[in-house]
Amino acid sequence: MSGRAIRVLNVAEKPSVAKSVAEILSRRGGGGMRVRDGRSRYNRVFEFEYMIRNQRCFMVMTSVTGHLMELDFDERYKKWHSCDPAALYQAPVRKFVPQDKLDIRRTLEEEARKCEWLVLWLDCDREGENIAYEVIEVCTGAKSNLNIYRAHFSALIEREIHEAAQNLVRPNKLFADAVDARQEIDLRIGASFTRFQTMLLKDAFIIDLGEERNIVLSYGPCQFPTLGFIVERYWEIQAHEPEEFWTVNCSHTSEEGTASFTWLRGHLFDYASAIVIYEMCTEEPTATVINVKNHEKFKYPPHPLNTIELQKRASRYYRMSSEHTMKVAEELYQAGFISYPRTETDNFSPNTDLAGIVRDQVEHPVWGPYAQRLLDPDARLWRNPSNGGHDDKAHPPIHPTKFSTGQSNWTQDHAKLYELVVRHFLACVSQPAVGAETTVEIDIAGELFQANGRAIIAKNYLDVYRFDSWGGSLLPTYTVGQQFIPTSLTLDSGVTRPPPLLSEADLLSCMDKAGIGTDATMHDHIKKLLDRCYATKDANTRFSPTNLGEALVMGYDDMGYELWKPYLRSMMEADMRAVSMGTKTKSQVLEICLQQMKACFLDARTNKAKLLDAMQLFFQRSNRPQGGDVNQGAVVRPCGACCESDMALKRTPNGSLMVGCMSYPLCRNVVWLPGSISEASVTNNICPTCTPGPVFMIQFKFRRLEIPPNYDVDHLGCIGGCDTILRELTEMCGRGPKNSAGTGRGQGGRETPRSTTSGTHSRLLFCTNCNQPGHSFDDCPSRFVNPRMPQSTHSNNGRYSDQLPCRQCGGPCVQRTANTENNRGRKFYKCQSENCGFFIWEDSILDNATGQGVGRARGRGARTVTASRSGRGRGRARGQRSANSDGVTFVTATGEPVSGRCFICGDPSHFANTCPERVRVDA
DNA sequence: GCAAGGTC
Structure with a gap:
């Protein structure tokens, strides 16, 4: 046994984990646990003694709240007009502790100074490893010679936690690198495209989002593919061409009841074939039973509940939005009623005290009796839960952790969600429902028909899981060889239907499948689409794109880009995996990915007309002066007047173009540009002669009719004083626009769309x-x-x-x-x-x-x-025509004769099934 | 005014 105790700083990802781990470890230490406040009111500090591999330790345990740091551009690039958005692919970025986390940083620094070891108890995933390195950066900043360890645990249970404490490892930098790369790529792509499309479109069109606010047309590698799923389904519905089909249906009523037989051919799209077969059946309508099968069937309870499944089921059963579900679940978790609600795991670890969780519920007035039956071995209702195949190694499936019959401060939604979690858990440990199914096959004139019946033998889990149903309908008894005349034999038409709009549950499934977002963020991406007015959700939780959402996707789609498809994210995910496994380095991935994305960005900007065209289909052009044709705010040169700021390309409210000092109004240095310019873009070319440099050259496009014929409309110019062409054109054309509408675009050539309903956008060309x-x-x-x-x-x-x-x-x-x-x-x-x-x-x-x-x-x-x-x-x-006679109905769904005439009497006004000459079939 | 990911 060692003598002196080592002081160890332990840091968990969230306060609840710090508390649980401290409680578990301190129980073995024997000396109890002291709790004190840290600098942050949420992140308390726990102190206790503990032995790590025969080393006495004085443990100080505290927490962060998720990421401690944020990534953003250097101050110089933060303002929207501070630079060309393309520059955001190289602009320096920095990681820093934001204002609201400074108190946590102070706690870490103060505690680290007094400690020798640092043990990181963060979630065992890539994000957790990244947060670990954020903690390391802060702690080693305060004390550089800390001995740093990582605790690996997969659940907050006694055995796991002690094992983790006794088998400390070193943190994995590769995992953290993968997240660093992801963060940087997300930031650069998101900010560049968002600034670009917002500045291009928001002033160019009348976009009324229903309330006074600053319009931001955001782009993100998760939000756009999510929007893509919605738009794609919407287009699929628009493109659907209904096709008529025909099917023969048969029913038979006896004293025991009615059996409905469906045609084994399903349906036919060819009317002529269908009517021929139907006529054959009605000519010889005697049905012969050729097969009767009885078999047992099981309906299994669901897998243990993870976050996505909770969101999907709450949406399906209660029509709760995924965002609201997470808010309510978080509150139930905070109050201790359910386990941690952000988990991918749908498999209980073998150590879980499942019976104990059931036992907690036996007093409940509604499902308590069921819980009691579960615990009674004679009832034979118990079954070990199935394994859904997912495990995030950090949290168990969502399950109840405390009994409640409802609390006074609960809303209906709290009660509903708690009920779902409890019923789901009880269902998971129950036997499947058992049914006896009967299939009867009959033959009419050589055509086969089938009827199915089901008698539920044991409801089992269905008794508690009221959200699932398993319909049962009894069939009359039939024996092989038995013959009967159908009560009805009909030729029915149907029409193929498009798929429905995506529901919230569908959308979550699409995202899950494509790896868009995480279980903790998927609902955020969905909400973002609604907040940005890219999509709407109807009362049935089904999503449609708005004009804006559809226009944006259409614009990029017309460019030929799949920026709105999930592939980009999938590729990034694959790269992240490669970084975490060490097969690629962070800098390799960053370099290649950003290079590709920048090329894509520049290309998209070249093809911006596609975006404008798509928008024009849905929105009216505005007359507001816009920055869309000018990379406004791009730096041109250092200011020679104040010598402190840069000068940038700008457009004044009346449309005049100029290069002005960014310190305006403190510095009023300005170079005015000719009024005949239609487009201007600061390039990366530096003027070789003008000083003080660098002076970036500007690519100008002049309006043909506003400059003399001997001048070129395209001109790469310099405002530093060396450019005679620019000077001449400024003298000839003056400065400021010829037309007050700014760019003059959209002023003819195309028909201006008109609005039909005030307050809505026009899409009526x-x-x-x-x-x-x-x-x-x-x-x-x-x-x-x-x-x-x-x-x-x-x-x-x-x-x-x-x-x-x-x-x-x-x-x-x-x-x-x-x-x-x-x-x-x-x-x-x-x-x-x-x-x-x-x-x-x-x-x-x-x-x-x-x-x-x-x-x-x-x-x-x-x-x-x-x-x-x-x-x-x-x-x-x-249409439908019918002929009723003595309770026997033969119906054709073909209102208008398509071709031919009645097979029986030859009359073209009707078909054989409604022919008055037809031999009647009596039941 | 921008992303996505943690979390209170």
């Missing part, structure tokens, strides 16, 4: 009715509806009003929405006059009005923007 340019909806010659219809009754979607004049009697037709299986959601008009049965589908009106259906909606590659973006409205009108 074309008539919403016929998709032809040159006139408005109201003036459309092919409009079928009343031209006096007030504007407010039609929307941007080019839809009709909720009333139409009847084509038959002239009375009012009212719009309704079909709710039948085949046409659910499809709108139609029905005449309100008692004796008039007039009825018409809305999409068939649109077909008639356009002559050939709605313009093809845009998918990737098909870029014709049409005002009506609906994928619907193509194809023939569909």
Whole structure:
């Protein structure tokens, strides 16, 4: 045993871990634990004695709160107009402790000075390792000769913590390097693209985001792919072309009940084939049972709960946003009711006292009895939880940690989320539900049909997990060889539907799959899209892009870049892995990645017209002077007047271009530029003659009609005094713009879009009715509806009003929405006059009005923007005819004859299934 | 006024 105790500073990633680790270690030390405040009110300091490998230690344990440092550009580059955004790929960056973390730094410095060892108890992932090096930097700054160790633990349980303390290792710089690289890349890409697209677009268009605020059009390597998922699905829906299909359905009712048989062919898109088969069946409708199968089926409980699954399920079951879920979960965690809510782990470690967690819940009035049954060996309800295959080695799956029947300070959402966590946990340790399934196969005229029935034998976990359901429907008894006449045999039509908009749960799945964000940040990226007005979420938690979101993605897509796809992030992730494994160095990755991204950035800037074009499809041009055509704020030269600041390229509010001192108004040194310039961009070329240097040359573009013919419109010039061309043009053209609108762009050539509804953005370059340019909806010659219809009754979607004049009697037709299986959601008009049965589908009106259906909606590659973006409205009108007789129904869904005529009587006005000559089939 | 990642 050693004599003198070593003083050890221990640092955890968060206060809760410091407390847990201190509690566990101090129990073995025997001397108890003292707690005192640190400089930061959240991060307390715990002191106790502990033996590390026979070495007596006086342990001082405190914490940080996540990252201690931030990365940002040097002061000189922080202001938006301080430099060309392209310069942000090389601009110096520095890591520093931000203002709100200074008190934590002070605690660390003060404690480190008194200690000999530093032991880092940060989470065992790359970010944790990076935070470890931030702590090291601060601590060794205060005391340089610290002996530094890392504790590796995967859960806050006794055995793990002691093992970690007894097997200290050295921190892994490679892991920290990987994060450093990620941070730097994110910062440079994010800031450069954000400044670029904001400065390019925000003043060039009228972008009304609904409230007074400074518009920022941010770009980020996580937020854009997330937006990309939303836009991609939206485009998929727009591009969907509904296709009609036919299916034969059969049902049979006996004393025991009704069995519904589905056609084993599924459905056919070819009407002629479908009707032939259907006719065969109706000619010989006797069904023969050819197979009856009985089998046992299990429905398994979910895996243990991790963060993403919690967010998805809270969204699905309660329609809670992922952001709100995390806020509520955090509060439940802080109050001790649930375990740490940010975890990837969906597998309980074998040491977990699962029965103990169940035991905590037996008193609950609602699920307590179930918990009791779980603990009763005779009930045979217990089952060890499944392994979801994820383990972050830092936290267990989310589970209840304290019993509650609801607290007075809880909102409904706290109660709901707690209930979800408890029920989910109880479900995880339960047996699966068991069902007896029956499949009956029948043959009608050689066609096979099948009916399925299910009887639930044991509900098991479903008794507690009320969010899952497993429908059961009993089938009447059938025996092989049995014959019967179907009660109904129908030919039904259906139409293929586009996929739905992405729900929040879908979006989380997409992000998870593509590795966009982490479990702790995914909800932030989703919220950012809503905050930036790139997307909206409807009441069903489904996401649509806004005009702004769609325009931005379209702009980059038209450039041919996949900046809005997840690949960039995936590549970066792969590079990060390479750095952490040592196969690539941090500087290699930074150099290559930033070089590529800078090239991409410069290319995007060259192709900025694509972004402007895409925006122009959705927004009106503004007349505000803009910096979009000028890399405003870019430094041109040091100021020779004040000798303190640089001079930068600027545009005054009235549109004049100049190079002025950045210390204005303290220094008023200025060089005015000719008014005939349309574009100006500071280059990296340095003038070889002018002093004091460096004087960066400017690439000018002049307006052809405003300069003499013998001058070139493109000119690489210098404002240092050596450039005679520039001087001559300034003298000839004067300074300041010829037109007060600044750049003069968007002033002709293109049709200015008009707005239909005040307060919304216009995307109507074309008539919403016929998709032809040159006139408005109201003036459309092919409009079928009343031209006096007030504007407010039609929307941007080019839809009709909720009333139409009847084509038959002239009375009012009212719009309704079909709710039948085949046409659910499809709108139609029905005449309100008692004796008039007039009825018409809305999409068939649109077909008639356009002559050939709605313009093809845009998918990737098909870029014709049409005002009506609906994928619907193509194809023939569909109706239904039916023939009822004595409880037996044969129905065809084909309203209009497509081709041919009745197979029985030859009459072209109907098909064989409704033919009056048809032999009746009695049940 | 910019990113994404920790965390209170």
